Amino acid sequence: xxxxxxxxxxxxxxxxxxxxxxxxxxxxxxxxxxxxxxxxxxxxxxxxxxxxxxxxxxxxxxxxxxxxxxxxxxxxxxxxxxxxxxxxxxxxxxxxxxxxxxxxxxxxxxxxxxxxxxxxxxxxxxxxxxxxxxxxxxxxxxxxxxxxxxxxxxxxxxxxxxxxxxxxxxxxxxxxxxxxxxxxxxxxxxxxxxxxxxxxxxxxxxxxxxxxxxxxxxxxxxxxxxxxxxxxxxxxxxxxxxxxxxx
Numbered sequence: 001x002x003x004x005x006x007x008x009x010x011x012x013x014x015x016x017x018x019x020x021x022x023x024x025x026x027x028x029x030x031x032x033x034x035x036x037x038x039x040x041x042x043x044x045x046x047x048x049x050x051x052x053x054x055x056x057x058x059x060x061x062x063x064x065x066x067x068x069x070x071x072x073x074x075x076x077x078x079x080x081x082x083x084x085x086x087x088x089x090x091x092x093x094x095x096x097x098x099x100x101x102x103x104x105x106x107x108x109x110x111x112x113x114x115x116x117x118x119x120x121x122x123x124x125x126x127x128x129x130x131x132x133x134x135x136x137x138x139x140x141x142x143x144x145x146x147x148x149x150x151x152x153x154x155x156x157x158x159x160x161x162x163x164x165x166x167x168x169x170x171x172x173x174x175x176x177x178x179x180x181x182x183x184x185x186x187x188x189x190x191x192x193x194x195x196x197x198x199x200x201x202x203x204x205x206x207x208x209x210x211x212x213x214x215x216x217x218x219x220x221x222x223x224x225x226x227x228x229x230x231x232x233x234x235x236x237x238x239x240x241x242x243x244x245x246x247x
Contacts (some may be wrong), residue, residue, distance in 0.1 A: 032092050033107040036082040055083040058142040060125055063153050099158045100194045102127050105147045123148055147189035155192055156182040163201025169234030174205040180231040186221040208233035
């Protein structure tokens, strides 16, 4: 079993090239193809046994199953209980890193069993939950949804601020306050961005960036009842006693 996992993950692992030499290709091809096999039984004891053998329990299904009224019978048939290889998942998390893991899609291949060449199902998936042990930080199980081209998924996309070194407000002694760490969008699976970069290089004291001002792909729909809420702003620094510094 262990030899097969190592061979499969090694053969399918993709090398991430430097930006200068990276060819134009789909983002998912730059990462590992996750290898998995079905598991028929569930329960704490079985999951603990899998982890002891170097595997991580997982499940994959269509996002429509999270809705109150699933709209497709095919969606139900694409739910699989799986086990994945721990070393491969750890390598993925090391290369992608949180918080970008749950806004990055990956290829998945489900084989019939250990050492089998029979492919049951394959496609792109999006991680939506990574359960870890609070004390040790070890991965307990994974939850994926299918991310087929043409499907639309709800995704919390992390926000990364850039241009702080050139920000006029900060140069004047102000403080850049980040209000939102992420924004939720309805995204076509093929256009899910791992992160959203927000340029703050032109912000002065009192300036802010609102949700609807964030530039994203035109196919992405912001899921917010109030898109005029700020995601970051530059505020004046405070002196001792709570008074605002004079600029």
